[in-house]
Structures are given as structure tokens and as C-alpha cells.
Amino acid sequence: MIRIEHSVGIIGIGNPDRGDDGIGLRVVADLAARLPQRCKVMACSGDVLSLVNEWRHWDAVVCVDAAEPDGRPGRIRRFDLAVTRLPVLRSSVSSHAVGLSEAIALAKALHCLPPRVIVYAVEGSQFGLGAGLSPKVERAIARVAARVDEDIRLLASGSSDHHNEFLHESLQR
């Protein structure tokens, strides 16, 4: 039995109507029914800046987002911000559309960032209007959800190993 010590927010980020951008929402939907106490899933389909003031309510946060195509659709990357910085996941010249890495940097500057933040980035291949997930990204859901589930239970109990992983090899099986 896990002893619940910490609250954990699990945030799925993306637009469900834009192909692989919906991966984060699908993962948190998958997790919603099997969460420990003091853990909550949230969906963010709009402005990630709106999360900045929310993050301070949690002891730990896990974010699941889509990453831009880089030739390996479905590749899962895990960033533990206790030991690494989040790269800019999306190149953009826009000042009005703020990405997750900028929102995290802002939250950190504002001391709103919980002590533990883990980000999962799943590489997408197509982001078409009204498209569903591409097959490789669809297949990544269960694996990401299982890993996030492990993280949640460790974070909620107050412990977790710090490690970053590339999980794409196992996904290719």
C-alpha cells in the first residue's frame, strides 16, 4: 500500500482535433480512472500560461505533451527537471503563443514551480485538422501511461529516481 504524502497534478497538453497533438490528452484520459488520492489529471488545450499560477498548488507535476516531428514518430522522451533542463520543444517566432518550456521557465522565475516536475514528450508525425493519432503515436499511449503511472505513485509517496530516458527502442519492438 502506497503511503500518500504528496499531491501530484498530471497535465495533458494539446489539441484533440489536431492529430498527434492530442497524445497528452489521451494519456491523461487513460490515467484518470486509476489515480491515487491527492492526484488529479487536467487537460490543457489552450493557453499553457494559464497553468503557471496553478502549478504552485501541487507538490509535483507530470506533463505529457506532443513533440515536433524529428523522424521517429512515437518516440517517448522523459525529462526530469530536477536534473535537466527542458529543451525548446517547438520552434516558434510567436510571442503570443507561449510553449511549455517558456511557461515552465516563467513558473520557475515566479517560484510557482513545484519541486518535482517531469515532462513526457511524445514525438508526433502529423498534426492535421480533425485527424486522429497516427498509428505509432496511438501505440505509445499505453506505454507512456504506464510510465506516468509509475512516476505518479513514486512522486505521491514522496520519492522518485531522477532519470531521463529515451524509450524509443522499446517502442520499436
Next chain:
Amino acid sequence: MATRTLRVDAIARVEGEGALDLDIRDGRVASARLRIFEPPRFFEAILRGRGHEEAPDIAARICGICPIAYQMSAVHAIEQAFGARVEGPLRQLRRLIYCGEWIESHALHIVLLHAPDFLGFEDGIRMARDHGDRVRAGLALKKAGNEIMRVLGGREIHPVNVRPGGFHRVPTRAELEPLATQLVEARAHAVDLLRWVATFPFPEFERDYEFVGLRHPDEYPFNEGRLVSNRGIDIDIADFDREFEERQVEYSTALQAVTRRGGAYLVGPLARYALNFDRLPASIQDLSRDCGLGPVCRNPFRSIIVRSIEAVYACEEALRIIQDYEPPELAAVPLTPRAGTGYGCTEAPRGICWHRYEFEADGTIRAARIVPPTSQNQASIEADMAAIATSLLDRPDEILRERCEQGIRNHDPCISCATHFLTLNVHRK
């Protein structure tokens, strides 16, 4: 001949891709060019041949931060062409969703894009370390705007609930009530930000702008009014071409709009405020005076104060609309398409957004023309740059560059919106 050429190749903290070229020859500014090189986007051509029902959602895609402006100008044009009027609660809901857009757009610009200029920070994130309370207030204010968009528009970004004649679905009173609680807090944040920005060190700099904006008999304008200026323009929005013309310049993919009589003009918060100060509630006028603003502000650096005043107004107006709201019987007025031409002009956060559509008898769009606020402000921004550079000719290039970038950000330009048209010349031998 002494020549200095300053180039700012990618202007930071504005939306879209633009650059500035400044040429100084023999101790005077020879030219200031706002070079917009974002690729053309062909929205007017995309709209051609589409059904009128599609216009608001297609036009909204021109901008991620002011989609409501494009939706509203489109639906007003459609309704005018088809002889319909949208009144009562539906009209109020349109003002409410516009309040949401102003709040989110102004909050972002005030706190994260513009304030760092006055306090010596490279960006909003670095500023947040020393001014955390203000940035948190700005984010909370922005969130209140987002919430209006989500509840009334269906989602925060690119809302999908606006249609010609009204909305696809209207909210219940119970759905709007939680917004009121949030807006009371948001108003307090907006006042706090207003008092903060009013203390910034502003350069002594004024320009004698021709201000252009909407003016309504009773309201601070969002959706309707006559098109007026402080130099005598007072026309129906359908007569836009009588007073204004768009011209192409070789160095920009955005058309530049100028008045037929005199040249550059300015749209946006400074213009709206100067033309409509008497339409603001007395409480807001008092706040303006407390912050050292008279009824007209010609210093573009102080536009951050005016934007903050408009943010307070938008919170108050949204609260008033929610308190008075009684849901309409129909979510949209029925429309009967007919052949004709319609015009829409509404006040985007950055200034008037003017649309003209021609329709076939079945409502298909035959032609569309869209004049966004930033293309109207380009000539004024260039004149600002020339004036700023003239006042700093003896200063090092780095200071000049910084002040010019700041001068561009004064007008919160949305270059992505302005990008417009490119003539393609094909030479074959």
C-alpha cells in the same frame, strides 16, 4: 557623406516576422522602413467561393490572439449584406466575448511584452524574478479573459461558437456567473497593474497623430460606430475607401494604409482612447486622471497606461453584461442570403479591423477584403521610428536600436495579421 545604417533583423516580442531598416545620412534620418517579410497568407483568396457561414471561422485563423476581431468584423459584414440586425442579449454577448479578447491580449502585452522595456529587462521571464507579484497579477488577469473565451467561445484559442446572426449556443446565467467572481478579482489586478505601469519612466516624446477609430453614440466601441478621426473624418464604415487607401511598398508583404488627404494615421488604444474618452464610465475617467493621463495621450510609450485603462474597462463592462444577462430565445437571428455587399469594422485590441465582402445570391463569397490594424499602423510606426531616431542621433547605435524596438512594441503590432499580399512577377525567356 556620413552614413549610418541600423538594422534590426528580427524584432523581438512582437507577433510575427518583421525587421526595421534605418538610414541616417549627414546627420539626419533619411528613411525608416518597417520591413515585414513574413510570407503572404492569401486569406482573401481562401475566402472566395466559400459559403458565408464559413467566413468567421476562416477569418479567425488570421490571428491567434485576436480571432474575435476577425470573427466580429466578418459577421457584421454578412449581416449588413443580408439585411439583418443582431440586438439585445446577443449583441451584449458579442461585447462580452470582445471584452475577453481585449483582456487576454492587453494583459499579455502589458506584463510580458511591454513592461520589460521600461524596467530594463530582456524579457518577461527575467522580469518575473524581480516583479513576481505583477507578473502573477497579469497572468490572473489574462486567465479571466481566457475564461470568457472558453465559456462563450467554446475554447480559449480560436473560439468556435461565433456564427453569422449570433452564436451556435448561448450560455445560461449559471454558466456565466462563475466568470463574475473571477472578473471582480481580475478588475482589481488590472487596477493594480495600471497604477504600477503609471510609475514607469517614460521618455518625453509626443507625436501629432491622426487618430482613427470607431465612435458609437453611447459606448466605448467594440463592434459598432462611425469611423472618425481627430482631423475631421466622420464616415460610415462603408465609405472607408473614400478616406483611406492601401498601397503596396516594395519592402513589405503587408499593404500599408494611409489617408487620402495626408498620409499616416494611427489606430489602436491611443486612438480609441483619444476619440472616446467621454464614452468611458466616470470611474474609469477618474482612474485615468489619477494616473496622470488627460483625455488625449500622444506619447506612444505611454500606450501601456492606456492599454491598462482599457483592461480595467473591459473587466467592468464584462461584469455589467454578466449581471444584466437574460438568455435570448434564439442563439442566432435567422439570416436569408441575398446578393450584395457588406461591411464590418470592429475594434481589435490593436485597432480597427475592417472587412468588405461581396456575396452571390446564395450567400457564397464572391470577393473579400480585409484591412487589419497593423497594416494601418505601419506608416505611423515608421514615422515614430524616424522621430525617435532623430531625437537620439548622437547616441550609440545600441541605444538607438533598443529605443526603436521599444517604439515598435509601443503599438503591439501583429505582423502575422498584417501580412497580406505579394505580387508575383514571372519572367520567362
